[in-house]
Amino acid sequence: MARRTKISLVGAGQIGGTMALLAAQKQLGDVVLIDVSEGVPQGKALDLLHGGPIIPTSSALSGSNDYADLKDSDVVIVTAGLPRKPGMSRDDLLDVNFGIIKTVGEAIKKNAPNAFVLVVTNPLDAMVYAMQKVTGFPTHRVVGMAGVLDSGRFAALVAEAIGVSAEDVQALVMGGHGDTMVPLIRYCSVGGIPVTHFLSQDKLDAISKRTANAGGEVVALLKTGSAFYSPALSAIHMAEAYLKDKKRVITAAAMLNGEFGYKGVYAGVPVILGGNGLEKVIEVELDAGEKKAFDASMEAVKSLVAYIDKKLAE
Ligand code: TXD
Secondary structure, X not given: OOXXXXXXXXXXXXXXXXXHHHHHHOOOOEEEEEOOOOOXXXXXHHHHHHHOXXXXXXXXXXXXXXXXXXXXXXXEEEOOOOOOOOOOOHHHHHHHHHHHHHHHHHHHHHHOOOOEEEEOOOOHHHHHHXXXXXXXXXXXXXXXXXXXXXXXXXXXXXXXXXXXXXXXXXXOEEEOOOOOOEEOHHHOEEOOEEHHHOOOHHHHHHHHHHHHOHHHHHHHHHOOXXXXXXXXXXXXXXXXXXXXXXXXXXXXXXXXXXXXXXEEEEEEEEEEEEOOEEEEEOOOOOOHHHHHHHXXXXXXXXXXXXXXXXXXXX
């Protein structure tokens, strides 16, 4: 008897609600929205259930305020936490969101010990590291969502600048999910053609800068929260790669074990994502400038990780 897939979304806010719709539209499995806010997961699940016949979908949708409803989840996507407000950095969320991730991680460990866990909560590199330490799950089953979003943002800005379809631009943004992220221009292709055929170095440098600040640009416009459509699309893209064993080549926050000269920290790197979770880190060749930028980004990540280690030891 085939078993239905279960996807739990811990955090039923802007991103969580959007992911629930996307998962139902793609029929990735049954969706459980879990949140501490009473009524919100239940209300969003009921609203989506009403849309079921119209999508159409066979996904069952439910909402809960009880972590026990994580039971036997195949995938858990965590957005629980506070988003940024204008003027806040991702690091400003560190303390409060660490506390939330610790609580959620303990609940996942207890109720869904075999789940593939995707962390979205910021500051991402620190939160996915904390999640892996709190759950104690093998590192291939605890992955952070940021690189798909950052690479997508870079590719979207390149497509707009050239005037071509966003479908035909592929990009690779490595490093921490912060201001020091590293868009690798050399690896950006437009329909298989190097992006430098279309855009000058100055234009590409400007796009790199705008990519690193893209989250802040949306926060400043929205004023009441951060980006949620493209983050939700990115997380569901990763969940689908896992659930369908698609072996997608994407950028994700992965625990490094010597790759690029780092061990024991999470960072955004090219990976193969399939049915066994994070199946491989692809150690692409970096030139001197790229390595310098990556190392600078890793300095920022390492300082966040050191903070988490201190908190975990308390
Ligand atoms: O690329 C990326 N990784 C980033 C991540 C892209 C965009 C947003 N990024 C971060 O995701 C953002 O800075 C936040 O830390 C998370 C979630 O963003 P979202 O926009 O969805 O925030 P909301 O709408 O405030 O939703 C968060 C929900 C909210 O409903 C809270 O009640 C809930 O999290 N919450 C909890 N749920 C379960 N358990 C606990 N403990 C809990 N605490 C808060």
